[in-house]
Amino acid sequence: MPLHRSRTPDRPREGASRRATTVGAATGVLLAGVVLSGCGASSAAERVDVYAASSLTGAFTELAAAFEERHPGVDVALNFAGSADLAVQIAEGAPADVFVAADEPTMQRVVASGRAVGEPLALATNRLTIAVAEGNPYGVRSLADLRREDLATVVCAEQVPCGRAARTAEERAGVSLRPVSEENSVTDVLGKVRSGQADAGLVYVTDVAAHEDELDGVPLPGAAANSYTVVGVDGGAQERAAEFVAFATGPAGREQLERHGFGAPD
Structure with missing residues (x-):
């Protein structure tokens, strides 16, 4: 908005400097107000x-x-980590509005804490695969190959979803792995294979698909599917949280998940 001033009679030249200073100060106040107003508008956005x-x-x-585009004024703040760590944080009071777990046992920890709003909904499925460097330089063909002494293998710790899935895969194949490390999330396993700190690792098929330019995946026949579930949490944005859950489990969400390699929910 333009700055309006009432016209004043001409004054001696020495007063002109004072008028310029006054106008400059007023303009500065006005601009500061605009900036603060803009900041206020941003901070007023609803956060999920x-x-x-x-x-x-x-x-x-x-x-x-995509959700933010359809809901102007809503800011989705994403916190990604191992499901088990997130479940502990939420049970201890972290300000979450939505929780998505990579398996049902982890989701049940949040349900048992009393913070879930409504029943968890099925979101997607995922399966384990063996991640190796592009071209599979060590010729890995099966889970049993990961016991070779010339291979450094990493897996997830058993208390996290990808770790439970790895133990199940071992039991089905009758193989007992000897990993050089057990990580707290699948992204940590993936990172060690990508960086060359490990020769192979058990990750999800979607993780290999996201890095197909540098990794190959060796299928694990009969590997059990992990069921991802989503639920609203009793944070401060329950109405928007419910909308986000509906969006994620609806056609738009399913299409997005399928594009990234996730399977349809059970």
Whole structure:
């Protein structure tokens, strides 16, 4: 808005400097007000805090952007980490509005804490695969190959979803792995294979698909599917959280997840 001033009679030249100073100060106050007003508008945006399994990073980053586009004035804040760590944080009072777990046992921890709003909904499925460097330089063909002494293998710790899935895969194949390390999230396993700190690792098929330019995946026949579930949490944005859950489990969300390699929910 233009700055309006009442016209004043001409004054001696020495007064002109004072008028310029006064006008400059007024203009500065006006501009400061505009800046503060802009900041106020930004801070007034509704925020939805979504805590999601790290394997959903690519899919949910795009899904959140699509949700914000359809809901002007809503800011989706994403927190990605291992499902088990997120569940502990939420049970201890973290300000989450939505939680997405990579398996049902982890989701049940949040339900048992009393913070879930409504029943968890099925979101997607995922399966383990063996991640190796592009071209599979060590010729890995099966889970049993990961016992070779010339291979450094990493897996997830048993208390996290990808770790439970790895133990199940070992039991089905009758193989007992000897990993050089056990990580707290699938992204940590993936990072060690990508960086060359490990020769192979058990990750989800979606993780390999997201890095197909540098990794190959060796299928695990009969590997059990992990069921991802989503639920609203009793944070401060329950109405928007419910809308986000509906969006994620609806056609738009399913399409986004399928594009990133996730399977349809059971």
